[in-house]
Amino acid sequence: MATYNTSEFRSGLKLMIDGDPYAILENEFVKPGKGQAFNRVRLRNLKNGRVLERTYKSGESVEAADVMDVKLQYLYNDGEMWHFMDTDSYDQYMADETAMVDAAQWIKGEEECEVTLWNGSPLTVAPPKFAILKISETDPGLRGDTATGGTKPAKLETGAMIKVPLFVEEGETVRVDTRTAEYMSRSKDK
Amino acid sequence: MSGSWQPSATLDIIRQRSELHKIIRRFMEERNIMEVETPILSRSGNTDPNLVSLHTQLLEFDTNNSLPFYLNTSPEFAMKRLVASGSGSIYQITKVFRDGEKGRYHEPEFTMIEWYRIGFDHHALMDESEKFLLQLGFEKCDRHTYVDAFESSTGLNPHTAETKKLYDMAVNNGLTQSKSNRRTILDFLFSHCIAPGLKGKNPIFIYDFPVCQAALARIRNDDPPVAERFELFIDGLEIANGFHELCDAKEQLTRFQDENIMRINQGLVEIPIDHYLIEALKQGLPDCAGIAMGFDRLLMKTTGMDTISNVMVFGHDRC
Numbered sequence: 445m446a447t448y449n450t451s452e453f454r455s456g457l458k459l460m461i462d463g464d465p466y467a468i469l470e471n472e473f474v475k476p477g478k479g480q481a482f483n484r485v486r487l488r489n490l491k492n493g494r495v496l497e498r499t500y501k502s503g504e505s506v507e508a509a510d511v512m513d514v515k516l517q518y519l520y521n522d523g524e525m526w527h528f529m530d531t532d533s534y535d536q537y538m539a540d541e542t543a544m545v546d547a548a549q550w551i552k553g554e555e556e557c558e559v560t561l562w563n564g565s566p567l568t569v570a571p572p573k574f575a576i577l578k579i580s581e582t583d584p585g586l587r588g589d590t591a592t593g594g595t596k597p598a599k600l601e602t603g604a605m606i607k608v609p610l611f612v613e614e615g616e617t618v619r620v621d622t623r624t625a626e627y628m629s630r631s632k633d634k
Numbered sequence: 635m636s637g638s639w640q641p642s643a644t645l646d647i648i649r650q651r652s653e654l655h656k657i658i659r660r661f662m663e664e665r666n667i668m669e670v671e672t673p674i675l676s677r678s679g680n681t682d683p684n685l686v687s688l689h690t691q692l693l694e695f696d697t698n699n700s701l702p703f704y705l706n707t708s709p710e711f712a713m714k715r716l717v718a719s720g721s722g723s724i725y726q727i728t729k730v731f732r733d734g735e736k737g738r739y740h741e742p743e744f745t746m747i748e749w750y751r752i753g754f755d756h757h758a759l760m761d762e763s764e765k766f767l768l769q770l771g772f773e774k775c776d777r778h779t780y781v782d783a784f785e786s787s788t789g790l791n792p793h794t795a796e797t798k799k800l801y802d803m804a805v806n807n808g809l810t811q812s813k814s815n816r817r818t819i820l821d822f823l824f825s826h827c828i829a830p831g832l833k834g835k836n837p838i839f840i841y842d843f844p845v846c847q848a849a850l851a852r853i854r855n856d857d858p859p860v861a862e863r864f865e866l867f868i869d870g871l872e873i874a875n876g877f878h879e880l881c882d883a884k885e886q887l888t889r890f891q892d893e894n895i896m897r898i899n900q901g902l903v904e905i906p907i908d909h910y911l912i913e914a915l916k917q918g919l920p921d922c923a924g925i926a927m928g929f930d931r932l933l934m935k936t937t938g939m940d941t942i943s944n945v946m947v948f949g950h951d952r953c
Contacts, residue, residue, distance in 0.1 A: 451734065472737060472738065473735065473736060473737030473738075473739075473740055474737075474825050474826070475684070475735060475740065475825075476821055476824065476825055476829075476872060477865075477872055477875045477926070477928075478682065478684070478847065478849045478875060479684055479817070479821035479824075479825070479847070480684055480817070480818045480821040480822065481684060481734070481735070482821075482822065482825065482826075484808070484826070497808045498808050498810055499807075499808045499809050499810065499822065499826060500810050501810075501812065501814070501818065502734070504810070504812065
């Protein structure tokens with residue numbers, strides 16, 4: 445059984461707790477000047493997304509979750525499940541809504557995503573860091589206004605809502621940082 | 635290399651660091667407290683099982699043997715020896731080292747302000763510490779006994795509650811189930827359930843600790859007995875720790891030996907006891923109180939920074 449010591453704790457590390465796989469969201473070192481050191485962690489249950497707080501005495505070991513991170517290509521959504529493929533082995537995987545919570549609004553097909561597998565099934569799917577998507581709806585732009593720095597809401601072809609500069613128009617393709625949902629630039633890729 | 639070559643703090647904060655040095659020196663000078671420097675290296679270490687000392691090897695000149703030396707986790711032993719030798723009241727601003735401590739409020743190398751006052755008990759030293767804080771622009775301080783702070787947050791008496799009850803409350807508040815002694819459980823409850831509530835515009839002193847947390851403080855034989863120790867919290871963050879200092883050589887030696895036994899039971903290495911301190915106490919330490927204040931954390935509170943490395947010239951990741 446693989447284990448992690450609290451000194452190895454960092455965000456993203458996957459642990460087994462009460463039979464469920466969890467990912468560390470935050471790890472805080474807590475120690476009174478004269479007294480026991482603790483690692484206070486916030487963890488996300490990778491099966492149901494629930495967040496939990498736990499405190500370990502520093503130096504304790506915790507069972508590692510037997511999970512594997514793989515790169516898979518997104519194929520399509522059948523209305524209920526999202527389908528992915530390993531482009532080397534052609535093995536296909538299905539992810540449910542819980543696993544897609546971070547990624548669903550940023551992908552439309554053919555993107556390579558980092559997928560965490562547990563017992564052979566996708567537990568979580570991370571979108572690519574940057575998405576290149578077409579604007580499907582936004583108010584008419586103020587042509588030539590590149591200086592004032594104002595923004596307006598825009599709906600992307602995947603349904604995600606972001607803020608874009610005033611000069612960006614409907615039908616244009618933009619590059620978006622998926623971690624912050626921030627507009628980065630116009631994109632030449634169509 | 636993880637960090638950048640540039641300072642961890644802004645130049646404005648570095649100037650405020652320099653200013654804090656000046657304020658401390660002025661405050662001490664006004665009270666005739668002598669500035670001293672004691673060694674960072676020592677042949678003996680800190681037996682406290684909750685501290686991990688850094689150590690290094692030094693070459694012995696006549697034999698060419700390498701000898702282990704510990705980097706101090708606090709200047710307290712050397713300063714108490716100096717007080718025992720008749721120095722009068724003393725202070726120092728020095729670097730201390732604690733391995734494995736890294737986080738938003740912890741750096742393995744940090745700066746301590748430590749001072750000792752002859753003829754003071756812990757209450758007199760809290761009074762003086764409050765005057766110091768007022769000079770830095772803080773409000774008047776509140777004071778609560780450990781038992782009052784503990785009872786009002788948890789409903790349990792830290793001196794008399796059954797260990798099982800304290801343990802159950804700790805588990806309910808997120809402590810993972812494992813073998814824990816009473817001291818660890820109290821540390822958990824205090825740091826997770828009580829300290830975060832010690833907020834507000836007034837700094838707070840907590841005093842008279844359970845005897846299992848006496849450290850280097852003397853014990854007063856009340857019913858129940860308490861350790862004459864205090865801690866200072868500003869906005870929920872521990873800033874300082876002080877003692878009405880233990881003067882009894884025999885009891886000090888027993889505490890060090892007990893800590894080494896705890897170390898062995900926990901599978902930790904034994905640490906050589908500071909017999910120079912024991913000898914000094916035998917010769918006689920005047921009645922005194924001492925306080926150790928985290929310079930960097932204090933600066934976090936005067937500058938409003940929320941990460942300790944951001945008040946250091948070069949934090950651990952850039953040194």
